[in-house]
Amino acid sequence: MGVQLHRGAVAEVILDFPPVNAVPAAGWHALADALVAAGADPRTRAVVLAAEGRGFCAGVDIKEMQRAEGHDALLAANRGCAAAFAAVYDCPVPVIAAVHGFCLGGGVGLAGNADLVVASDDATFGLPEVDRGALGAATHLSRLVPHQLMRTMVYTCRPVSAWQLHRFGTVLEVVPAAGLRRAAHRVAAEIAGKDPLIIRRAKESLNGIDPVDVKRSYRFEQGFTFELNLDGAGDRARERFLEGR
Template sequence: MGVSTSSPEKGMCLVTVDFPPVNALPVKGWYELADAVRAAGRDPENRCVVLAAEGRGFNAGVDIKEMQRDPGHSALIGANRGCYEAFAAVYECEVPVVAAVGGFCLGGGIGLAGNADAIVASDDAVFGLPELDRGALGAATHLARLVPQHLMRALYYTSRTATAQELHAHGSVWKVVPRDELRCAAMELAREIARKDGTLIRLAKAAINGIDPVDVRRSYRFEQGFTFEANLSGVADRVRDTFGAPDTSGAPATEEAPQ
């Protein structure tokens, strides 16, 4: 259990997240993920990183139980900072990052996938931000990188999810494959990227980030300020305490608390 790193082929690094039962990450897990991705990008032998997950879904956000056990705000602050670091690590990774998304990709998962360079998804994958149903805000910055502006707003306000097929139609998902072919399909894309010159691919990543129209770190940090306001005012606890029914993604609400 945790975050592991392997080198399946020359020039490729596989970073795998495994936090059963639904990959709702504790504070420590977000930092472990950030460290693993940054280290993979710094390794001069790597030309592409594949970000994958074991289990039922890619990511179900932060671990709400950890937050509920904390009588103060330490877990909230830790989760916010951890998410910020993990999302930034994916975006700033020195080489391209391919996200292999299977099952549910919610809350923090949107932050990771939205900051990846490419996404390969399984045909059962769903993407969404159930933040308003969980007493939280955030990651609209990253959802806006996956779908058009008005769809992002509708998904955010309703807490609905979009399918991998829908995102493929919008051009944000590279390829949709059966679940049992997901890892191979992600590795196939990574393999093609890894064939490029190592120095040139790093320059390409830096150049593309440099022309991005939105500063994802600053915009996400701005969103996080409203999450703190919701928590300090008590409205976040009020909303969090009311949910308990499983959502349509299949991730049990008791474990899922996207940030």
């Protein structure tokens, strides 16, 4: 349980926070550390980011946040998310996200910063942040869907399917759930068969030509989450969510 790192030419980083992979603040930092460690290993040529359980990631652990007094838990979660998303983006080798079930909130941050996404045929992607009293990861959602759809998803909290993203070209393959890891490892192995120095320079060069600074953009979004929390709107929305309203 927690974050697992399996080293090798194709390293594997696994999220495992039962029952729904709602990741606590420390878990986001552990994920960032695992990704940094994988990328720092000279043997690593690609990384598969996957998850155990019912879904890829349900975002932050709202129950942890509501149990804590003051703003420390919120700040820790937001810093943890920023660190984990940045670790995916900055990993010096390509990161392939293997997404199954639900990919929500912080899960979109991870998948949106990945170099490639392979998904199971039951996978859905969504940003329920407005219903949770927060904002963030629209930066990463905009890397997966067209701009107007991104806005619709933020305002309405509606999810989209892996098949829809496949039509946009932002999900490489949609496969049965039983074959998801195998499909992710297949494309990772294809990348790992290339010259490792050239692949690392390719990753660096592609990050360098990105039109949006994803780290700065996400931190800008997070500022509005802080504002909503200070206003009390964030806390009220989280309580409604936990009460099932």
